[in-house]
Amino acid sequence: MMMLDNVSFFFNRAADHLGLDEKLRTILLTPNRVVRVEIVTESDSGDLMHHLGFRVQHSSARGPMKGGLRYHPSMDEEHAASLASLMTWKTAVVDIPYGGAKGGINCDPSKLSETELYRITTTFVELIKEVIGPTIDIPAPDVNTNATVMGWIMDEYSKFYGFSPGVVTGKPVDLFGSLGREEATGRGVMYALEECLKDQNRKLEDVSVAIQGFGNVGSNAARLIAQRGGKIVAISDIQGGIANNDGLDVPALIDWVNSNGSVQNFPGAHAIDGNEIIVYKADVLIPAALEEAITTENAGRVQATIVIEAANGPVTCKAHDMLVQQGVTVVPDILANAGGVTASYFEWSQNIQQFRWDESRVVEELEKVMRRAYRNVADLALRDDIDLRTAAFVLAIKRVARTTTLRRAVSHLLPASLLE
Ligand SMILES: NC(=O)C1=CN([C@@H]2O[C@H](COP(=O)(O)OP(=O)(O)OC[C@H]3O[C@@H](n4cnc5c(N)ncnc54)[C@H](OP(=O)(O)O)[C@@H]3O)[C@@H](O)[C@H]2O)C=CC1
Numbered sequence: 001m002m003m004l005d006n007v008s009f010f011f012n013r014a015a016d017h018l019g020l021d022e023k024l025r026t027i028l029l030t031p032n033r034v035v036r037v038e039i040v041t042e043s044d045s046g047d048l049m050h051h052l053g054f055r056v057q058h059s060s061a062r063g064p065m066k067g068g069l070r071y072h073p074s075m076d077e078e079h080a081a082s083l084a085s086l087m088t089w090k091t092a093v094v095d096i097p098y099g100g101a102k103g104g105i106n107c108d109p110s111k112l113s114e115t116e117l118y119r120i121t122t123t124f125v126e127l128i129k130e131v132i133g134p135t136i137d138i139p140a141p142d143v144n145t146n147a148t149v150m151g152w153i154m155d156e157y158s159k160f161y162g163f164s165p166g167v168v169t170g171k172p173v174d175l176f177g178s179l180g181r182e183e184a185t186g187r188g189v190m191y192a193l194e195e196c197l198k199d200q201n202r203k204l205e206d207v208s209v210a211i212q213g214f215g216n217v218g219s220n221a222a223r224l225i226a227q228r229g230g231k232i233v234a235i236s237d238i239q240g241g242i243a244n245n246d247g248l249d250v251p252a253l254i255d256w257v258n259s260n261g262s263v264q265n266f267p268g269a270h271a272i273d274g275n276e277i278i279v280y281k282a283d284v285l286i287p288a289a290l291e292e293a294i295t296t297e298n299a300g301r302v303q304a305t306i307v308i309e310a311a312n313g314p315v316t317c318k319a320h321d322m323l324v325q326q327g328v329t330v331v332p333d334i335l336a337n338a339g340g341v342t343a344s345y346f347e348w349s350q351n352i353q354q355f356r357w358d359e360s361r362v363v364e365e366l367e368k369v370m371r372r373a374y375r376n377v378a379d380l381a382l383r384d385d386i387d388l389r390t391a392a393f394v395l396a397i398k399r400v401a402r403t404t405t406l407r408r409a410v411s412h413l414l415p416a417s418l419l420e
């Protein structure tokens with residue numbers, strides 16, 4: 001199954017629970033717009049480079065479309081479409097006034113110089129500028145993109161439309177970004193884990209944690225969880241894994257990775273096979289890299305009793321059901337990693353008002369949104385005896401379906417279950 005099939009599977013399970021008819025399912029699942037552009041630029045040596053760029057705008061029912069840009073060799077239309085659909089349900093779960101979109105460029109940034117990446121990015125913006133904008137579609141960082149890239153996007157877009165900081169979020173703080181956005185996804189993951197543990201009468205201090213991926217999300221989640229007493233025992237990146245059952249010194253590891261480019265050979269740990277991180281003996285597993293990290297191949301060997309999906313789509317639908325049957329609590333991506341887009345909403349709000357919030361305000365509001373969303377989902381799961389993922393989709397579908405039908409003359413498609 002492709003990732004888009006996994007998203008549709010989870011959507012349809014929740015739609016079955018709500019008794020949604022086929023017409024409304026089709027309206028809700030079909031993207032508004034699919035954009036594919038050809039990016040032709042010059043390399044530093046003067047050769048022509050040709051890359052494909054994508055932006056899939058899934059739904060604008062609840063507001064401007066929102067979602068990251070990924071620079072990766074696996075980026076294609078199907079990837080962008082599945083991630084865009086997830087964004088629609090994610091923004092609805094945390095109840096922020098956005099729809100969903102996602103995109104990126106099929107490229108390998110590790111093989112490109114900074115100037116090549118700049119030219120590719122600005123050419124991409126030139127090609128999609130008519131379909132993005134502060135009230136239309138607002139990109140943000142995702143895998144292999146960061147604040148610097150977002151700054152370039154803002155600058156390029158502003159050349160055509162005038163100063164427009166609200167066209168993109170996750171910008172450098174010196175370039176109208178928000179304090180607290182960089183670490184927000186990891187911070188949200190930490191709140192989701194705390195809420196999950198609360199329901200099991202446990203605390204962060206009681207648990208050991210293994211994390212796959214040590215980029216923006218993985219490293220910030222590790223740092224913040226460790227700061228509150230959680231023991232991070234194993235971490236992997238693309239090159240391999242490291243472990244220390246007494247707990248890794250996360251700030252020292254972050255310094256190590258900044259100097260050495262990988263977690264490998266960190267002096268305070270022993271090496272493990274990177275693929276084994278998923279089945280490492282820890283109370284909590286946080287996949288924070290790419291999709292489909294947990295499949296039917298390894299789900300049966302997962303030892304953690306809690307999986308927090310910091311990445312988008314890290315668990316396939318069959319693996320999800322295996323984990324649930326094994327008694328593992330799976331906190332789904334559209335809830336667990338929603339801290340990033342929530343802080344993006346705060347950044348965009350600051351930009352369109354030409355106003356700046358203190359970091360403490362960002363953190364306070366983010367905590368409120370994340371804990372409230374978790375409680376809404378967990379309460380619904382308990383009430384309807386469904387797993388957390390189905391509950392998150394049910395909540396999101398209700399919200400998106402209501403606005404969709406209110407904005408079009410199709411209210412006859414709404415079943416009574418959506419009105420309660
Ligand atoms: N950035 C954000 O705000 C948000 C991100 N997400 C999701 O979180 C996930 C991570 O994103 P982000 O942290 O931003 O991306 P980054 O590019 O900052 O980091 C990605 C990390 O994943 C690692 N990685 C890639 N493949 C593997 C693998 N096979 N095994 C182990 N590690 C691997 C990379 O290793 P290496 O460093 O060696 O390349 C890197 O450490 C993605 O699924 C993204 O969609 C979700 C919500 C918001």
Ligand SMILES: O=C(O)CCC(=O)C(=O)O
Binds near residue numbers: 067170338
């Ligand atoms: O911050 C944003 O707007 C989007 C983040 C994102 O791409 C995601 O949540 O997957």
